Amino acid sequence: MKQYFDLKKVYEDAILFFRFGDFYEMFGEDAIVASKVLQIALTARNKGKKESLPMCGIPYFAADAYLKKLIEAGHKVAVCEQIEETGSPKGIFKREIVRLVTPGTYEPENPGENTYIFSFYPINDLHGIAVSDISTGEFMVYETKESLTDEIHRFAAREIICPESLRDDIHYGTILKDFFVSYVSDLPFDFMEAYKLLLEHFKVSTLEGYGCEGKNGAISAAGGLISYLTDTQRSNLQFTKIKTLNMSSFMFIDAVTIRNLELVGNLKDSTKNDTLLAILENNLTPMGTRFLRDALLRPLIDTTEINKRLDAVGTLVYDYTLRGNLRAKLKSIQDIERITIKLIKGSANARDLLAVKSSVEAMPEIKELLNNQTDNYLRELAGEIPDFTSLIEVIEDSITDSPPASIRDGWIIRDGCSQDIDYLREIATKGKTFLSELEIKERSSSGINNLKVSYNKIFGYYIEVTKSYLHLVPPHFIRKQTLVNAERFITPELKEYENKIVGAEEKLKALEYDYFRAVVEKVELYAGGLKAAANAIAVIDYLQSLAETAKAKKYVKPEVHSGGEIVIKGGRHPVIEKTASVDKFIPNDCVLDTEDNRMLIITGPNMAGKSTYMRQNALIILMAQMGSFVPADSAKIGVTDRIFTRIGASDFLAKGQSTFMVEMIETSNIVNNATKQSLIILDEVGRGTSTFDGISIAWAVAEHIVNSIGARTLFATHYNELTDLVVTTLGVKNYNVSVKEWGDEIIFLRKIVKGAADKSYGIQVARLAGLPDSIVTRAKDILLELEKKEVQEVEAQVYLIKRRGKTAIQLDLFSSQIHPAVLSLINLDLKKLTPDEALNTLAELKKLAAN
Numbered sequence: 001m002k003q004y005f006d007l008k009k010v011y012e013d014a015i016l017f018f019r020f021g022d023f024y025e026m027f028g029e030d031a032i033v034a035s036k037v038l039q040i041a042l043t044a045r046n047k048g049k050k051e052s053l054p055m056c057g058i059p060y061f062a063a064d065a066y067l068k069k070l071i072e073a074g075h076k077v078a079v080c081e082q083i084e085e086t087g088s089p090k091g092i093f094k095r096e097i098v099r100l101v102t103p104g105t106y107e108p109e110n111p112g113e114n115t116y117i118f119s120f121y122p123i124n125d126l127h128g129i130a131v132s133d134i135s136t137g138e139f140m141v142y143e144t145k146e147s148l149t150d151e152i153h154r155f156a157a158r159e160i161i162c163p164e165s166l167r168d169d170i171h172y173g174t175i176l177k178d179f180f181v182s183y184v185s186d187l188p189f190d191f192m193e194a195y196k197l198l199l200e201h202f203k204v205s206t207l208e209g210y211g212c213e214g215k216n217g218a219i220s221a222a223g224g225l226i227s228y229l230t231d232t233q234r235s236n237l238q239f240t241k242i243k244t245l246n247m248s249s250f251m252f253i254d255a256v257t258i259r260n261l262e263l264v265g266n267l268k269d270s271t272k273n274d275t276l277l278a279i280l281e282n283n284l285t286p287m288g289t290r291f292l293r294d295a296l297l298r299p300l301i302d303t304t305e306i307n308k309r310l311d312a313v314g315t316l317v318y319d320y321t322l323r324g325n326l327r328a329k330l331k332s333i334q335d336i337e338r339i340t341i342k343l344i345k346g347s348a349n350a351r352d353l354l355a356v357k358s359s360v361e362a363m364p365e366i367k368e369l370l371n372n373q374t375d376n377y378l379r380e381l382a383g384e385i386p387d388f389t390s391l392i393e394v395i396e397d398s399i400t401d402s403p404p405a406s407i408r409d410g411w412i413i414r415d416g417c418s419q420d421i422d423y424l425r426e427i428a429t430k431g432k433t434f435l436s437e438l439e440i441k442e443r444s445s446s447g448i449n450n451l452k453v454s455y456n457k458i459f460g461y462y463i464e465v466t467k468s469y470l471h472l473v474p475p476h477f478i479r480k481q482t483l484v485n486a487e488r489f490i491t492p493e494l495k496e497y498e499n500k501i502v503g504a505e506e507k508l509k510a511l512e513y514d515y516f517r518a519v520v521e522k523v524e525l526y527a528g529g530l531k532a533a534a535n536a537i538a539v540i541d542y543l544q545s546l547a548e549t550a551k552a553k554k555y556v557k558p559e560v561h562s563g564g565e566i567v568i569k570g571g572r573h574p575v576i577e578k579t580a581s582v583d584k585f586i587p588n589d590c591v592l593d594t595e596d597n598r599m600l601i602i603t604g605p606n607m608a609g610k611s612t613y614m615r616q617n618a619l620i621i622l623m624a625q626m627g628s629f630v631p632a633d634s635a636k637i638g639v640t641d642r643i644f645t646r647i648g649a650s651d652f653l654a655k656g657q658s659t660f661m662v663e664m665i666e667t668s669n670i671v672n673n674a675t676k677q678s679l680i681i682l683d684e685v686g687r688g689t690s691t692f693d694g695i696s697i698a699w700a701v702a703e704h705i706v707n708s709i710g711a712r713t714l715f716a717t718h719y720n721e722l723t724d725l726v727v728t729t730l731g732v733k734n735y736n737v738s739v740k741e742w743g744d745e746i747i748f749l750r751k752i753v754k755g756a757a758d759k760s761y762g763i764q765v766a767r768l769a770g771l772p773d774s775i776v777t778r779a780k781d782i783l784l785e786l787e788k789k790e791v792q793e794v795e796a797q798v799y800l801i802k803r804r805g806k807t808a809i810q811l812d813l814f815s816s817q818i819h820p821a822v823l824s825l826i827n828l829d830l831k832k833l834t835p836d837e838a839l840n841t842l843a844e845l846k847k848l849a850a851n
Helices: 002-008 028-038 060-072 148-154 170-175 191-202 216-233 255-260 276-280 286-297 303-318 320-330 336-345 350-361 363-371 376-383 389-396 419-446 467-472 492-524 527-553 610-625 659-673 691-709 720-728 762-768 773-804 820-827 835-850
Strands: 014-020 023-027 043-045 053-059 076-082 095-101 117-123 126-133 138-144 159-163 181-184 452-456 460-466 478-482 486-490 559-561 566-571 588-592 599-603 634-638 642-647 679-683 712-716 732-742 745-754
Touching: 002 014, 002 095, 014 028, 014 060, 014 095, 023 028, 023 060, 028 053, 028 060, 053 060, 060 076, 095 216, 117 148, 117 216, 126 148, 126 216, 138 216, 148 170, 148 255, 159 216, 181 216, 191 216, 255 642, 276 286, 276 527, 276 610, 286 336, 286 527, 303 320, 303 376, 303 527, 303 559, 303 610, 320 363, 320 527, 336 350, 336 492, 336 527, 350 363, 350 389, 350 492, 350 527, 363 376, 363 527, 376 527, 389 492, 419 452, 419 492, 460 467, 460 492, 467 486, 486 492, 566 610, 588 610, 588 712, 588 745, 599 610, 599 691, 599 720, 610 634, 610 642, 610 679, 610 712, 642 659, 659 679, 659 691, 691 712, 691 720, 720 732
Parallel strands: 014 076, 117 159, 159 181, 559 634, 599 712, 599 732, 642 679, 679 712
Antiparallel strands: 014 023, 023 053, 043 053, 076 095, 117 126, 126 138, 452 460, 460 486, 478 486, 566 588, 566 634, 732 745
8 A cells, every 4th residue: 555655646636547466446535536437336445444445446458448437537547557577575566657648648449530639838929839649649830829729629639738837827727718738847848948858859959850940839839748748658659750730721710610510519419420520421441530530620721732632532433443442442451550659659469460461451452543543642642652561471470360469368479480489389289188188087087077177367277166066076186275165176187287387378478478579579660651651541541531422422523713702503511411300402502702792691581591501601612622522513612711600699608708798709709810711601690689789780790891801701690781781882792591471381492592581580480489379479469560660650750851851861771671762762852963863863773672
């Protein structure tokens, strides 16, 4: 227990897994917490005594499942192992903490996701950022002025590392509130110290070759991350290079948009179900699945790179035989990216080597398939896969076809590799025959029919006899152990065999282990080639997955260009069109540009399809820029640098933010960060406050976007007053979702047509939602009264204006429903109009009436 508590002091904030034989034991407060999370029995050491201590335990071979539960519950786990085969004379094994497992360093069961750990360092008006995945060996750095929250969500970071000096910072405390944060010493974040740490880790004399010179914030963040991982993992980190990201090469998607568009997690339960990721995912390798997720959250903005992907996808879409053959070969490729890291770290087993062998055996045919294509990108990817003929021979000649999971259990090396191994294996094999023959012989001679010859690690070999047969035990049986229902014995013959066989088996396991380590060292020489192959396979699998999806769902190749025009014909929502619970999906067109069609004001009732329409166009643009075919009849996509969304109403009461506050924060983020190349999706702005305030804000926001930003915008609203923007603001067009009235009922046609909606149909929608008829009827009566009152007020205003002979009208467009053409007519002074002015005025009135 002294040993346990000494080790516990090393990581007091972590639950300590203390290796004790075949179990990991936990004591004290750790046991109380772990027993609740893991739902295992809580017992006690010295139970019933004054010095009683809570304890619980788990089998070491099932540790991963329990470890996962603790990590998901937000705990760190320090893993302590016995690091010697035999204990000291006092029976105490030497033990050490071999690693600290945290949410950012835990290797998940799901091979389709990266586990990113994220480090940041604020410097001036930006953040230096370092991101890594220890299971794949990725280590990336960059600097950004974007929201720190958005950057964390961009990588779905599991753990955040930052300097201890920020622990009490209110600003960062608010940002990091919902994340798992580890505060570490400020020292490794110091630029000079960080630079030194990076030079030592990557064994270089300068960082210039990594392209991060001058990025002081990124280097500081990287130093803090390397220091943290070195301290917690207690093993060699397998980062071979720093990848400096140029984030301006990717479309920026903030956290709100990732959520609203349901890219990787749905709004209902945050799972992958019914998301764009789920629709596009037809991958066959873990590397390809991870690449797809990253590409979805970081679409490209370079038209050359986008079209390179699109051309390759097109080749695979139109060549069914190529795609089929490629998919057949990709099925054989396992997670060689992560296995390579395990090889380098020394944690790979014999089955991992066989996985490498079966994977690289499929690669020559993949290379041949792609080398025969006219598409340059596919041939380029084929060229990045090395020749692994000699690697296959190394594994083939040394590892058995069906090795056990543990490299300590033996039987992993092929016969013929080592004379010593073959000799000891023969002894062990013959020994098993001897045991079977001894059991038969002793049963026959003693008459004990259920006699068994067995073995366990603690008591060795023994003969077991149940108590009902003890009277038949012969004199040469020597009692070894007493059980509740049986006795165990040893014989001189069995003891002699035990001395011989146990020594042979232990020597055999040791020899096989040493031989296996030598094989692993040979395989490690191919690590660079395996990483290169893994990267190439990831992209190949990504491209074929997009092609498979495109063919199955009848997607088309978009035309991506650097201009501002977006023309989508017959566009569909990729997720909703495949949902079984909805009727046949109705396609719709969309025309946006940076001139006459900068903003589309979309009106119509709830449930008619406004939100679906806006989301589908955003998804089509995003899909095009990640190199995917799109759900449409045709699509011409002008590259978008950012997508912003403000959709629906939500409360963050725990943060002291009401629906309206959240709405305004999101809107503020948009108008402060959008550019002319951006796409903005606004679904209801100003609905969280009073009607006049809401209309005023919505109107002002719309004017600002059109006149000051010029971004391409889809603006859905129930404020029909906003449709008057077409009169005062260039670049605005009105559209509505058409409906069909049938008595008191309405039928949603889900078709977007030009012009403004003349009704909101709110009461009809309320009926569809199931409100009682009494409420619906009363709502109709109230609506009629309000409409009559409004008409009377407008008529009175017009009457007063005419009586006073006003030559200019100042009616408030927000409180009046008078058509702009009528307003212009009222304002005319017919006595002063010349014939030419009259004709011009008539032409203008005609335009107004058309709108």
